[in-house]
Amino acid sequence: MSGNNKRYLLYIAQNYSYAILRPLQQAIQARGDEACWFLEGCEVNPAFLRPTEKRLLTIAEVKAWKPDAVLVPGNMVPDFIPGIKVGVFHGFNSGKRNQRGHFQIRNCFDLYCTQGPATTLPFEDLADKSGTFKVAETGWPTLDPMYKGELDLAYDVEGDNRPVVLFCSTFSHRLSCAPIVYDKIKALSEQGNWRWLVQFHPKMSKEIVDKYKALQSDNLTFVETDNVLPLLQAADVMLCDTSSVLIMFLLQGKPVVTFKNNTSWSHLVNVEQLDEIEPALKEALRRPPELMARIEAYCDDIHPFRDGLSSERVLAATDDLLENGTAGLKRKPLNLLRHLKMRRKLGYWRI
Template sequence: MPKRYVFFTALSYAYPIYRPLQEAIRARGDEVAWFLEGECPDLLKPDEIRLHTINDVIEYNPLAIFACGNIIYHFLPGIKVSVFHGYPIGKRGEKSSATDDHFSIRGWFDMYCTQGPSSTEYFKQLEAKHQFFKVYQTGWAKVDDYFSSYKKENDVPTILYATTFSKGITSAPVLVDTISRLVKEKKWNWRLTFHPKLNDQALLNRYRALADEYSNVTFVDNVRLEDFQQSDVMLCDSSSIILEFMMMNKPVVTYRNTNPGQHLLNVTEVSEVENAIETALTRPASLMKEVNDFAHYHEAYRDGHNCERILDAVDDFNSNYKGKIKAKPLNLWRKFRLRNKLKYWK
């Protein structure tokens, strides 16, 4: 009998995380279905199976259910596996793992599939402390496809602008005028993408208007691998998407990054953005070494087999630890709130 898996999908950023994993599952002759939570947009392809209700998931009875967010419904069947939606880069200025939300243990998961030393080391400490989950360093599912060969479409420099949604950190309101000017003045192509939680529609419309008016601007609703591949430099603030771009050995310019370092060309004034991009396009050797070192610290593997390691980890947990380690905490109040949210009491 083929093994079955479910993707617990809450936001649009989950699609590029899960799809390489889906490919690996299918390559093994196994099956996978998607459960879309709440307001998550339906971006499924015709050959992708959707489970519409909690009862559908229960009837499907997966071996494991994957989540790339912080929450998963405890009453769903299967091993609960966290595969993360980004890297622990201290977006909010955290100076230690103990204060980084990436490492919050809420009592929902049986397994954490960590990406590299930056996440594995502290999660292993948490595993020893709590004892109700296991940690496997597998690499991140999303990046398997990043290391395939590609050819850039043209020689025109392309800037990918990506921003976080966090209030007080996002650069979107601050840089809109600067980007608008550079679109008109520089012979660069632009790709503009925004976190799905950024909900300032008036601001987003200003950026969309640039794509409507200028042929060198593309507005990207959901950033794709192609957008990374076809871009030469990223302009950002403090989003974890920075690291994804760096794994392709490309430089990043940031505006007021909360954890600046030698791997970034960080600026603190809008007037410095243009020169920083010009510098990044020259790919200084010292900068690119820092970029490479930073990427390796956060992502352990670049062999395109992270998804296979995740599935192997699920098999190992199922064979050696399921039902044999300490039980997860009761979490009665949290469980009540989740059930009440769904009005599901079975």
């Protein structure tokens, strides 16, 4: 197969997946190949598509278009659409006790493009046991614009030189610190010593979102976005809980303060009490050398690629599988119930 005129389907089910796959779309188009989007389900908003981006509306249209490969930042993709299936992950393994799904094989993919040794080694072990997929360590395409310096400065404020604190929180009621730290953040924002940016997982409860929106002032901005990278760039330090976005922040070489994080990671500044938050943020803003060295070592393990070329590596690994085929892989289990559910969800019953 030649290097030109390949077709790649960008298959997403969440709004944050636009930002995950757009660097891949850019790399695909830069080499003269084609990319189209398919939006699964009701949790992804088509309004986030740009005027120049092409969308296929139905599975019938997808089958008629005949993609060579399907690039997926989620855990599932139907087997009844054409093309090899490539998993590119929707985030990092943040060490949550309930995050077994990060390393759970659902027999949907022919290739997993991993982010770094911390992900590659477990998936290579799973590949050896399963025999149904291959693994390539490529880095995560989502971060390419960050490493290339292509992000806009949307959250910078001219003339405001205060340190910027970014507060992010997961939506899980059991793990989210947003309800607990509300009063503390309100008080700290009213002091005016720092500028606060607040951004939550899209599934965060409306009640919590509305409470934080009500705090907006010259000192605090609530942000709703499908692309967190410019936010990460704008902040000097992050306050978080267990959300995997904290790893993306660390990969800039910036410190993270966590509240009741359930890991024992030494590259985080973890606190257990509300009155410890302010001193911890002050210490993190000082960037002590011992902490920064631990962050650097962690980043080398989780995502060693700093060149902004992960998209190109994903496409190279995909091309390699397209060139050499999947003949060396075992046949995937049928998983009839799972695929029946996918057909019902997508309303597609043809063979």
